[in-house]
Amino acid sequence: MKDWKIGSGRLFIRQGDITTLEVDAIVNAANSRLAGGGGVDGAIHRATGAAKLQEACQKIISDIGSLPPGEAAITDGFNLPAKYIIHTVGPIWHGGTNGELKLLKNAYLNSLKLARKNNITTIAFPAISCGVYGYPVKEAACIALLALKKGLEAGLVEEAGMVLHGETAYKLWAATAEEIL
Numbered sequence: 001m002k003d004w005k006i007g008s009g010r011l012f013i014r015q016g017d018i019t020t021l022e023v024d025a026i027v028n029a030a031n032s033r034l035a036g037g038g039g040v041d042g043a044i045h046r047a048t049g050a051a052k053l054q055e056a057c058q059k060i061i062s063d064i065g066s067l068p069p070g071e072a073a074i075t076d077g078f079n080l081p082a083k084y085i086i087h088t089v090g091p092i093w094h095g096g097t098n099g100e101l102k103l104l105k106n107a108y109l110n111s112l113k114l115a116r117k118n119n120i121t122t123i124a125f126p127a128i129s130c131g132v133y134g135y136p137v138k139e140a141a142c143i144a145l146l147a148l149k150k151g152l153e154a155g156l157v158e159e160a161g162m163v164l165h166g167e168t169a170y171k172l173w174a175a176t177a178e179e180i181l
């Protein structure tokens with residue numbers, strides 16, 4: 001694990017399984033229907049005991065229709081150590097000319113704003129869009145880390161960080177953070 005002091009807060013990068021983290025909120029790389037799926041979404045659904053989370057997600061979707069890329073919604077954390085789950089939808093990578101950068105940045109910033117609204121002070125993110133959505137990881141890491149930095153500087157939360165699944169991803173994100181923070 002590595003961390004950086006940003007404003008009066010802290011940005012951390014660690015390797016592991018985000019479902020095990022004891023923070024106020026973990027972020028889910030969800031899809032627009034909040035329907036669950038593979039990757040980190042599947043892991044979170046399994047770890048919560050699926051049924052209750054699914055019900056909460058369906059309630060949100062019946063209220064708002066769908067969650068557009070870049071936006072965020074919140075549910076309870078149910079059986080997780082984290083108190084809440086913030087669901088956000090990253091962009092699908094289409095080559096970089098379809099507004100992907102802005103949407104990815106929004107996914108992080110809107111999650112941090114929603115955290116602030118719910119008095120969440122510690123929050124952990126997975127590498128949104130870096131799995132099946134195909135975002136180039138180095139570019140995604142720069143966008144994500146600068147968004148977290150911005151949120152910490154604005155005092156939206158006290159601690160925000162990334163949880164990377166696997167050593168290769170962890171090393172790349174940590175090296176990127178050393179370069180740009």
Ligand code: ADP
Pocket residue numbers: 016017018019029030038039040041043090126127128129130131132133134163164165169
């Ligand atoms: P997306 O659809 O946004 O690309 P994915 O779930 O496919 O989302 O992948 C996002 C990232 O989450 C990938 O880098 C993947 O390795 C990672 N990931 C998968 N499972 C976990 C987990 N349990 N904890 C943290 N990260 C995870």
